[in-house]
Amino acid sequence: MKDPNAGLIPPGLSWVLVRLDIHFRSELHWPGKIELGLGLVKLGRTSTHFDQVVFSEGVCVASARAVTVLVDETSRKPTPLTEQIITNLGPWWRRNIEHD
Template identity: 65%
Template sequence: MNAPLRADATPHLEDFPYRLTDNVRFADLDPNQHVNNAVYASYFETGRVTLVKDRAYGLMPPGLGWIMVRLDIHFRAELRWPNTIEMGLGVSKLGRTSVTFDQVVFSEGVCVASARSVSVLIDQATRKPTALTEDVVANLRRWLRRGVEIAQGE
């Protein structure tokens, strides 16, 4: 069973097992002096890429790579500069060729944005989707968002 992250549910950082911190940059601001909505896509990308590209986590088998096919963002509060952010990521669904991540950005204990993204594993030579390997599935299970259970073979 996959527990969806309801758009209106208030996320809790402790529910996301993969975490990292970053700084809000002055360049992230828009004319309203808060972080521009487009910048959040970069914050979420940083979370995904740092997880999957770290060879220690075993999510990048030779000859395979990841492409993002969907990103849904829920903007929850203004974020201003100067500031630091805490980002969280958790796996919420495993498909045949894809993984769905739930992601959050927190500042000063407040969730300022949440997202759901879908990434597909591809063969780098053919650029076609390929089935998740047993090792990738096992390694992704380490990062399940709290409250999510994924049935075997899903």
């Protein structure tokens, strides 16, 4: 979401992480290779909800739900998602999630 070329951060706005729920499912040891997954599961008026997963050797070792809110950098108040942001988030939808 931080990449300026993705069209997700209009000037004067920024994303704030407001909630992160993590479920540690299994041990993970260093060193090792991991695979990460991320998918948008819900859009609120001012927020996004993403599911995240971490896999090691084909086993899901952690899963999380993260909620971010779009805020005005001056007022620090939540700001509604623009149509452009909603459109640009399109490729991030998690598979098998129905959305508008």
